[in-house]
Amino acid sequence: MAWNVQHMQRMLIYLALFVVWYSTPFKDAIASSLVDWCLPRSFDVPFGKACAEPFLFGDSGFESAAQQERVKRIGKDVVSAFPEALKEGYEFSFEVVDTNYVNAFALPSGAIFITDELISDLDATDDEIAAVIAKEVGHAVHRHS
DSSP states (O other): OOOOHHHHHHHHHHHHHHHHHHHOOOOHHHHHHHHHHSGGGHHHHHHHHHHHHHHSSSSOOOOOHHHHHHHHHHHHHHHTOOHHHHHHOOOEEEEOOOSSOOOOOEEESSEEEEHHHHTTTTTHHHEEEEEEEHHHHHHHHHHHH
């Protein structure tokens, strides 16, 4: 394909848009606004539940009921501090999953997963776990998950 002036102009426009997109500090807000515009919030809970199934069913290998209860208790305390308007429509749940790495993540429904490695290997305090959960709840309610 021969490059003509029209192709070059189009490529320069795409390049300019690329540079603007990746240099703007507002890209997360823009992306979140696009999600809000394209997908209603009523979509989040069923989608998040479907995504959570592989983590909730089957043998996770995580046996510590005390750690599960600890994370659920801390999670409920954290969520109670969030404004009601942000929590509306979400079904928050908190689970510890068995992995070999340190991580935590949120799903669109409000399901929050924390790895056992984050809790046990780092010997995380309740305050540290609360901070991780608060961050993940923020991802869920602002539709960054």
